[in-house]
Amino acid sequence: MQTVPFFFTGGTISMKHDAARGGAVPALSGAEILSHDPELAQLANLEVVDFARLAGPQITPAHMWDLSEQINATLARPEVAGAVVTHGTDTLEETAFFLDLRHRSPKPVIVIGAMRNASELSYDGPANVRAAMRVAIDEASRGQGVFVLLNETIHAAAYATKMDTQAIETFQSPVFGPLGIVDKDRVFFARTLKFRQTIDTARLEDRVDLFQMYAGSDGRFIDHARELGARGIVIEGTGRGNVPPMTLPAIQRAIDAGLPVLISTRCAQGRVLDTYAYEGSGRDLRARGVIFAGNLTGPKARILLMLALGITNDPQALRLLIEAGQYF
Numbered sequence: 001m002q003t004v005p006f007f008f009t010g011g012t013i014s015m016k017h018d019a020a021r022g023g024a025v026p027a028l029s030g031a032e033i034l035s036h037d038p039e040l041a042q043l044a045n046l047e048v049v050d051f052a053r054l055a056g057p058q059i060t061p062a063h064m065w066d067l068s069e070q071i072n073a074t075l076a077r078p079e080v081a082g083a084v085v086t087h088g089t090d091t092l093e094e095t096a097f098f099l100d101l102r103h104r105s106p107k108p109v110i111v112i113g114a115m116r117n118a119s120e121l122s123y124d125g126p127a128n129v130r131a132a133m134r135v136a137i138d139e140a141s142r143g144q145g146v147f148v149l150l151n152e153t154i155h156a157a158a159y160a161t162k163m164d165t166q167a168i169e170t171f172q173s174p175v176f177g178p179l180g181i182v183d184k185d186r187v188f189f190a191r192t193l194k195f196r197q198t199i200d201t202a203r204l205e206d207r208v209d210l211f212q213m214y215a216g217s218d219g220r221f222i223d224h225a226r227e228l229g230a231r232g233i234v235i236e237g238t239g240r241g242n243v244p245p246m247t248l249p250a251i252q253r254a255i256d257a258g259l260p261v262l263i264s265t266r267c268a269q270g271r272v273l274d275t276y277a278y279e280g281s282g283r284d285l286r287a288r289g290v291i292f293a294g295n296l297t298g299p300k301a302r303i304l305l306m307l308a309l310g311i312t313n314d315p316q317a318l319r320l321l322i323e324a325g326q327y328f
Contacts (some may be wrong), residue, residue, distance in 0.1 A: 003081065004043075004044040004045070006030055006031065006086065007051045008052075008053070008086050009059065009067065010026045010053040010056075010058075010087070011089065011114070011125075012114045012116065013028075013114035014053060014201065015027060015118065017117065030086075031122075033125060033129065034046060034048065034088065036123075037129060040130065043103075044244070046077075049070070052089065055088050058088075060206075061206045063095075064098040065204050071085070072105065075105040081137045082109060083105065083108075083109045083110070083136065084109075084110045084129070086137055089114075092114065092148065092162070097146075098303050099146045099157065101197065101198055102307070107142065108135060108144060109146040110132040112128040112131075112148075112150060113128070134182055140187060147179070152182040153170050153171070154187075154189070155179060156173065156193055158296075158300075163299055199308060199310070199311065199321075200311075201310030203310040204307060205306050206304050206306055207229060207232070208230065208231060208306050209302075210301075212266055213236060215247075217244050219247045219251065222251060231309055232260045233251075233261045235251070236266040237263050237264065239267065240270075240274075243263075251290065255290070259317045269296060272294065291315070
């Protein structure tokens with residue numbers, strides 16, 4: 001029988017209501033979560049790794065790096081079919097994308113969470129655990145990297161994003177949709193990935209800041225980040241990747257100082273492109289040396305830049321690395 005390690009990091013899937021504190025808090029160990037479904041042991045040998053017991057917003061890039069190192073070492077064992085990671089949904093997509101960029105094994109990694117805690121009657125954690133186990137041992141899952149799986153829906157880590165603050169079906173894959181589903185008697189992939197970007201780096205640069213554009217925004221925070229020692233900046237622009245003109249001097253100062261600046265979009269779907277040519281437009285930004293982040297969200301573009309900076313801090317080399325590896 002194959003082995004499936006479960007890496008438990010916390011999140012709502014590990015939470016119960018604490019009356020004294022007035023809300024849900026991390027409480028359950030990995031073994032306690034798995035105990036909700038005793039039949040799991042009939043599918044594979046289970047391993048419990050209690051990595052952490054943190055809420056999603058408490059996860060840091062350093063945690064992601066350590067988790068990635070442990071998972072990659074575990075997948076190298078021949079008896080391991082794949083791995084499952086439980087995680088808080090608030091930052092789940094960032095960790096899943098981080099893991100995917102560092103994932104080279106053909107064995108799958110499935111990142112799951114829950115939208116309802118163990119004190120609620122409709123606790124969805126056990127169903128997501130069972131679905132993840134089935135995907136981990138399914139042969140069709142191999143060679144596709146890291147998945148995000150909730151509500152019996154399989155998403156590619158690069159595309160999945162949280163769309164609703166509380167709905168069970170919160171994770172969606174804008175533009176292309178999910179890869180497949182977990183049905184009662186089988187795992188079904190409607191499509192498979194034709195492209196995945198990986199970054200082979202031995203270090204992480206976590207001094208990368210993210211800023212969202214809005215009507216009337218200026219460059220004060222961009223300047224502040226540069227002055228405090230940021231090593232990279234990601235901007236969530238409007239529309240196709242445009243910014244208010246008042247931000248341009250600060251963006252130019254960052255570029256002149258040698259900092260890579262990435263532009264993504266605050267829109268829920270679509271990619272950045274130099275469609276427009278007015279002051280502050282994508283074409284203006286590209287001419288200044290800003291790097292386009294394709295269809296990645298701002299948080300994912302930040303993850304990509306942090307890992308890419310582990311390889312090089314040369315802006316032109318970064319441009320080639322990031323833009324050549326775009327998903328869409």
